[in-house]
């Protein structure tokens with residue numbers, strides 16, 4: 001006989017997003033189940049470097065994303081403090097800052113442009129000459145052209161974070177059904193349970209039925225592959241492959257104190273002396289092979305930045321799939337059918353955006369509006385993407401169905417204005433000569 005169980009909410013996918021959202025609502029007393037076909041940490045979360053770096057990750061033309069990443073970074077200290085207290089486990093959170101280095105004149109010109117944008121948006125970032133950079137990180141290469149110090153950036157260990165979330169969820173009475181506890185793949189969601197177009201729950205490969213008022217889709221890069229949902233309800237998410245290398249200091253101390261990055265690579269020190277070197281960005285479908293070329297590129301660029309990495313032990317190399325949407329913003333909010341909620345598409349910022357996404361999903365499950373910063377991530381925008389490309393924000397606003405999408409359109413319009421200001425700042429920036437190499 002098929003076993004059937006009832007919950008308030010089911011989370012499909014036990015990556016950082018599914019687990020964070022589930023923990024947030026379980027804490028409020030909801031009966032929660034999380035399903036993953038693998039044993040967490042898996043998916044992109046297992047591979048991620050764990051940078052919480054809204055300033056350094058800032059890109060031209062992504063003002064809504066910046067608003068989201070800043071809001072989530074502000075939630076992080078309280079999120080990890082509560083999680084560590086609830087679970088008794090460390091998350092490896094460290095607020096050590098970041099230093100972005102320009103290795104030559106071209107990189108300096110580019111970094112200056114980004115720094116101008118950071119300053120125009122009031123972000124905490126200071127341009128430093130090579131001597132000042134080396135005072136912060138004495139292991140830097142002898143010759144480079146300056147850098148940007150972003151003291152507010154932080155990092156977390158995504159695998160430790162996952163272990164803490166699992167422990168906290170179990171203490172909160174949530175059910176976590178993952179492959180490790182049964183046959184491999186037995187906990188994979190293979191079917192939806194429907195009444196007409198309404199989603200009532202899911203069925204696993206082992207034949208278990210779980211029912212709930214709401215099913216939250218948090219399957220990361222696989223969210224577009226959900227054959228168990230009607231085609232129009234599958235979110236437009238594609239995988240973007242990223243490779244990383246993990247090194248360990250043989251004397252126990254990583255060769256840098258803070259995140260150190262160049263145009264091509266970033267180095268994230270862990271409190272236990274490991275150093276994460278990331279990351280490639282490749283359109284390779286669902287391929288997760290670690291390649292000789294990928295590892296070579298990461299190690300070469302890491303060595304150009306911090307020569308001491310050559311003495312480190314090579315511990316591991318991994319590839320993961322970032323869940324990417326057509327406009328690089330996540331999809332957070334009601335899905336296309338009743339009973340379905342989306343928490344996916346977090347691309348290169350899923351670790352950073354986890355606390356904010358959890359707040360947003362708790363609000364959606366409580367029947368409240370999305371928090372202001374999350375409004376641009378409302379899934380309703382996906383049918384609006386083509387219109388957004390025409391920059392006709394009035395059309396977007398008038399076609400929006402509810403107050404939240406109105407807000408999304410308003411923020412998108414504000415975003416377009418910010419982007420235009422940034423572009424103007426970029427055009428006006430003097431073509432500075434790079435500093436003398438130090």
Ligand SMILES: Cc1cc2nc3c(=O)[nH]c(=O)nc-3n(C[C@H](O)[C@H](O)[C@H](O)COP(=O)(O)OP(=O)(O)OC[C@H]3O[C@@H](n4cnc5c(N)ncnc54)[C@H](O)[C@@H]3O)c2cc1C
Pocket residue numbers: 012013014015016017018035036037038040041042043044045046047048049050051052187188189190218219220221222241242243244278279280319320321322323343344345346347348349350351352353
């Ligand atoms: C190399 C690399 C470096 C990164 N660095 C950073 C960083 O420094 N900072 C940052 O913020 N972000 C970073 N990211 C991005 C971040 O890892 C992702 O955005 C985030 O992990 C996405 O989390 P998720 O829970 O949505 O997906 P995932 O972590 O991929 O989890 C999805 C889960 O769903 C499960 N699943 C899929 N289908 C099913 C099914 N049918 N049934 C049951 N389970 C299913 C999978 O097994 C998986 O565990 C990085 C990513 C990569 C690849």
